[in-house]
Amino acid sequence: xxxxxxxxxxxxxxxxxxxxxxxxxxxxxxxxxxxxxxxxxxxxxxxxxxxxxxxxxxxxxxxxxxxxxxxxxxxxxxxxxxxxxxxxxxxxxxxxxxxxxxxxxxxxxxxxxxxxxxxxxxxxxxxxxxxxxxxxxxxxxxxxxxxxxxxxxxxxxxxxxxxxxxxxxxxxxxxxxxxxxxxxxxxxxxxxxxxxxxxxxxxxxxxxxxxxxxxxxxxxxxxxxxxxxxxxxxxxxxxxxxxxxxxxxxxxxxxxx
Numbered sequence: 001x002x003x004x005x006x007x008x009x010x011x012x013x014x015x016x017x018x019x020x021x022x023x024x025x026x027x028x029x030x031x032x033x034x035x036x037x038x039x040x041x042x043x044x045x046x047x048x049x050x051x052x053x054x055x056x057x058x059x060x061x062x063x064x065x066x067x068x069x070x071x072x073x074x075x076x077x078x079x080x081x082x083x084x085x086x087x088x089x090x091x092x093x094x095x096x097x098x099x100x101x102x103x104x105x106x107x108x109x110x111x112x113x114x115x116x117x118x119x120x121x122x123x124x125x126x127x128x129x130x131x132x133x134x135x136x137x138x139x140x141x142x143x144x145x146x147x148x149x150x151x152x153x154x155x156x157x158x159x160x161x162x163x164x165x166x167x168x169x170x171x172x173x174x175x176x177x178x179x180x181x182x183x184x185x186x187x188x189x190x191x192x193x194x195x196x197x198x199x200x201x202x203x204x205x206x207x208x209x210x211x212x213x214x215x216x217x218x219x220x221x222x223x224x225x226x227x228x229x230x231x232x233x234x235x236x237x238x239x240x241x242x243x244x245x246x247x248x249x250x251x252x253x254x255x256x257x
Contacts, residue, residue: 094153
């Protein structure tokens with residue numbers, strides 16, 4: 001039986017209410033997608049119009065057309081690939097290290113209750129530290145290189161990851177653990193059969209947040225000790241803007257005279 005024939009037979013067994021429900025779901029999905037695109041286009045149009053009408057200072061806020069022209073220029077000489085590639089590599093590396101180290105450390109805390117009681121206050125304090133203040137110290141301690149930037153990206157997310165994973169481990173059903181022990185299992189079986197599978201949704205949610213946090217940490221590290229990357233481009237742009245402002249301030253009295 002061909003796949004087309006199977007699809008026709010399946011369609012015959014779908015009730016009208018099911019067809020109406022599927023059609024409504026499809027319309028809702030299309031409405032959401034179109035609304036997202038229209039919202040983005042409206043924002044870009046408003047931004048471009050405000051710049052052209054001088055409602056905002058185009059020198060400070062730029063405009064979508066200027067950004068597109070700059071992007072096209074960087075695309076032609078391939079410099080954008082170098083900067084984006086460097087930041088992407090550092091972000092992915094720090095993200096995977098955060099996931100692996102955070103998971104292993106959370107398992108270690110779960111296995112040793114005494115160790116968790118000792119280290120939990122320190123983890124809370126380290127998680128509350130302003131991570132942007134750690135980047136200069138890391139540059140001084142480890143040097144201005146790519147490894148330091150990866151560590152800076154890890155420092156933003158690692159402590160929160162450990163605390164959240166450990167909290168998720170502790171909230172696993174005690175009855176399921178007792179069942180494993182009753183059936184003759186040990187702590188390893190509890191970890192692999194109950195704890196880790198039960199915390200998969202929480203782990204995925206934490207990973208979604210961590211990819212953004214690692215990007216922030218990497219960009220902060222590139223602000224200080226990088227020769228390429230998106231953070232380097234941001235600092236370069238701000239320095240050029242400062243120089244232009246200083247030049248304008250120095251020449252404006254002469255123009256008025």
